[in-house]
Amino acid sequence: MTHTLHRKGIEKDLNRDYVILAMISAGVNDHYDDVRQKMVKIGEIFNEHNPINIMSELGWRTSATITAAYNDIEIVNKIIQILKEEDLGISIVISGLISEIENVLKEVDLDIHTVHFSLGTFGHRKNEILPSEKLLEITTMCGHHTVSPQSITHYVNLIKRGKTTIEKAASKLTRPCVCGIVNTSRIIEILATLVKE
């Protein structure tokens, strides 16, 4: 699943956008008696480190994956150190800037196993049919595309008219994402830019 791969944005903004995912493999390591306990443990570790967003606790207890979003690479560093020490045997994937993640892994003394690189978006009609880059920066934060571009425009208009605040709008836009990977703090920054336009 490409899920967190194609998040849009420029480097300086993506430096405040990281997702950590834990996943068990069907038929390979999902059958052990303690696997659910380990997944809950991972959910607790994610939760203890100020996630901007995180999958629900029900998900920790039932899903093959657990996900959480962070806006600080130092927090990602701490979490990875703990996961290394805990040695739970569950696959961990970090989504974010390659250069920053490489630095974290060097500091924690872990090797890169596999990378999924994004080559971006294609299609000769893309400039004609895609929403603006700023809207895409928000919509692409939900890997299953549950955040509609027109809902962003709707809230920008409400904010400009004083009917809601940037923070409340960001919270509403975060809600459709069931995986908990939409970065609310980034949405706040982007809405602040859109409101000024």
Next chain:
Amino acid sequence: MDIEIDTCNGCGQCAIVCPVQAIQMIDNKAVIDEESCVECSVCYRDANCPVKAIKIRRLKWPRAIRVPFSNVRVTHKLTGIGGRGTEEMKTNDVTNRFDFGEVGISIEVGRPGIGTRLENIELFTTKLSKIGVSYEEKSPITELLVDDEGHINEEIKDQRVLSAIIELKVPEKKLSQILEVIKQVEQEIDTVFSVGIVSRIKDNNTKEIINRISELGFEVRPNAKINIGLGRP
């Protein structure tokens, strides 16, 4: 999805949340464009309809195929997980699906957020099959292929979905041929698609594969997904 027209009070919340703009307000009533609707159920879950006018209806084949490709809450019978992809590289430290000397390719047709008719899959798969590729067995798209030439089931070609991911792998030496297919289809397709390349990394050297992709005329984005090798079988 269905909206009970007599119950609808015209608040427009469903039209606002629909990811593919399939709901329009006509004479103060919400109306779903059946062709555009991908059956993702976001309207049902997130519109907060004050009069509960939105209903999930039981779908028949072939329209029912829209659901697993569009609704994140639905678990696909092949993958056992929600969403329309497989474990892919996320568990590669455990499965070794992608080995050294191989590259994985993900082509997500319809991403970001435009959607696609399933017939667009054939634009890729008929060309890819000529190269000789290994499609991911557990992929919902692979299940739809009906022959070795990359044709998909005729019955579902005109069904529209939020996105559909073609997952495959090839020996690294075939990467240039795959990227040629990307360039060709880019000029033919009426929607958008997003491309990813999976690579096993030796000695933390990501530059080698990034440079190779760059030499083939494609730019690698600065953000990626990195499996850090903590998983065990």
